[in-house]
Amino acid sequence: MARKVRVFVKDSPQHVILKSLDKLAIFRDKSDYETFMEILKESVAKSALAVHSYVLMPHFFEFLATPLSEDALSKFMQSLGRKYVGYFNKKYSRVGTIWEGRYKSSLVESERYLFGVMVYIEKIAPKEHLFCSIHKNLYGKKDEILSYHDLYKKLGFTDEQRVQKYSKIFNSHTDSAKESFIKRCLEKQSVTGSEDFVKNLEQVMGVSLRTKERGRPKKEEKEKGKKMYKNLVILDKEKHKELKINPLESLSFAKSVAHIPLLANEVAQVGAAFPVVFTAGDKPELTVIVSLGSENLAINEDGKWITSYVPSYLRKYPFSLASTKENPNQKVILIDEDSSLFSKSKGKQLFKKDGEKSETIQHAIDFLTSYDTQMNVTQNVAKLIAQSGILEAREISVGEGEEKKVLVNGFQVVNREKLNALSDDILADWVRKGIMSMIDAHLKSLSNIQALFEIAQKRQS
Structure with a gap:
């Protein structure tokens, strides 16, 4: 099992959650949600980080994003958390932090778990919930906060094709075991990935984990259907x-x-x-x-x-x-x-x-x-x-x-x-x-x- 450390691997997404202190309601009305969304949009624009899915709930903020540098996620979270605390404390006449502590994060093995984590996040809230990435990923609506992950882009060559493919993934049979695994990995801050992925990660910390699968050897090249070569x-x-x-x-x-x-x-x-x-x-x-x-x-x-x-x-x-x-x-x-x-x-x-x-x-x-x-x-x-x-x-x-x-x-x-x-x-x-x-x-x-x-x-x- 992977160690409880913050791990950065180039081009690998992170599943992140930031919880409120003692289940404090940090979003009490629509204006709270809207203010946080504006801060979020501003923070994303200024950071080296691409957000692929997110949801705002009364007691926490959860999202999936790919940091482009080792300190991109921590800087993003510091800026976001500090700005919203200032707004919240001023509005509700209070002092001190509103967060439980540092955010929790889990490195995600893209090929196996990217869509699983996206669906997990976007199913937390009801479909009509306004403050969730589901409206872009599943319905194709505009959202300046989101950036499509490469695997999402590969679902199709048009936005309509991508939405249709993602809809099939989203509405497919719920894999409760997979959901439990994703939730457990985030809570324990372990790696959301296969055993081989984790073992390799432990051996080569900080190095790209993508490896080419071994396949059958290529057959000797032949000039099939052409008469240019005779022997x-x-x-x-x-x-x-x-x-x-x-x-x-x-x-x-x-x-x-x-x-x-x-x-x-x-x-x-x-x-x-x-x-x-x-x-x-x-x-x-x-x-x-x-x-x-x-x-x-x-x-x-x-x-x-x-x-x-x-x-x-x-x-x-x-x-x-x-x-x-x-x-x-x-x-x-x-x-x-x-x-x-x-x-x-x-x-x-x-x-x-x-x-x-x-x-x-x-x-x-x-x-x-x-x-x-x-x-x-x-x-x-x-x-x-x-x-x-x-x-x-x-x-x-x-x-x-x-x-x-x-x-x-x-x-x-x-x-x-x-x-x-x-x-x-x-x-x-x-x-x-x-x-x-x-x-x-x-x-x-x-x-x-x-x-x-x-x-x-x-x-x-």
């Missing part, structure tokens, strides 16, 4: 010690590739000439459509990309990067052993005579590592966009009715109306992170679907 094998300094590589002058190896994966930072450049879309499925990716069902229209008969910018996915050929089965964090270099770029008679050597990597290989490793990092970022962005619910399925077809022929399907695009319906804080966050710029480039690129037809027509003629 991927692990680069071996013994097996490939005589191998040389020639410059990448032709992209003919990708002539049969109908869509090419893109990085988020490539959308604007590639999308200036070709439509950039999201793949369908549970794990959407950014991709550029370069075919209407047959050959790659972005590569001409000489094997050249027809615009100035070549996607990095093609530029990394004939190399690739993969995780090992034994250690997902360990990367290995793969090569397309059947690539015409490799030779034993001409080109740049892959390995030096002593078996060490050549500058050519080191350059390839640097490029692959950078690509892998950017692809992880891109996949996270695509996942976030998909989770927001703003993607819709599309297809490219010709003709109508019985004569309709689908040329390309299995892709998604952003629905502009759904995009505009997202909450302001989500849109603002996306603007700051550059996601909106990427989405704008994606939407603008869709006009290039017609360009594919024009390229195809020119080649046929």
Whole structure:
């Protein structure tokens, strides 16, 4: 069991209660509540603390908040308590404190107990009680005191979605054992968290407690559904010690590739000439459509990309990067052993005579590592966009009715109306992170679907 100490852990909320002395009624009429609310609003605005839920009751003030610094909570409580004591004593002609003592607090394990504590606090008073955070969290009304916790924000991409999800949590079957645990932890000032969380806390006091869950090792990377790589094998300094590589002058190896994966930072450049879309499925990716069902229209008969910018996915050929089965964090270099770029008679050597990597290989490793990092970022962005619910399925077809022929399907695009319906804080966050710029480039690129037809027509003629 955790010790009875005040614990600060960065980004972790605290469940706090401040009780009156000998159950003194500290809120005797509506003006008392309103005055305390004004003091509370002022104190929150001046403090490094974000309040997620609260309730004012005749004998106590209880809330959940995330302090942004180690002394933020104590300074907040001192200021709040002192100001209200001054008001209360003056109004009711008394002297001395009105509080039982120092506030009680309990560090909360967010992932498991954040919503449990929020609901616990907001169920203390009747739903019609005016001085409670329930009106914003459950009904979506304005409250300048509150700041949404990140987990609450993740309930949805619009305020309406968040209220609906939180309503389900709030109105779900009451877990009396969980409520008793939350109450007991606050009273004893122990940690509201799992045993593992508490044990870890005791070992690493003051250090972030977030750890990544161990999952199954990643499978070796495969180029599924793409014909660019013919025979991927692990680069071996013994097996490939005589191998040389020639410059990448032709992209003919990708002539049969109908869509090419893109990085988020490539959308604007590639999308200036070709439509950039999201793949369908549970794990959407950014991709550029370069075919209407047959050959790659972005590569001409000489094997050249027809615009100035070549996607990095093609530029990394004939190399690739993969995780090992034994250690997902360990990367290995793969090569397309059947690539015409490799030779034993001409080109740049892959390995030096002593078996060490050549500058050519080191350059390839640097490029692959950078690509892998950017692809992880891109996949996270695509996942976030998909989770927001703003993607819709599309297809490219010709003709109508019985004569309709689908040329390309299995892709998604952003629905502009759904995009505009997202909450302001989500849109603002996306603007700051550059996601909106990427989405704008994606939407603008869709006009290039017609360009594919024009390229195809020119080649046929």
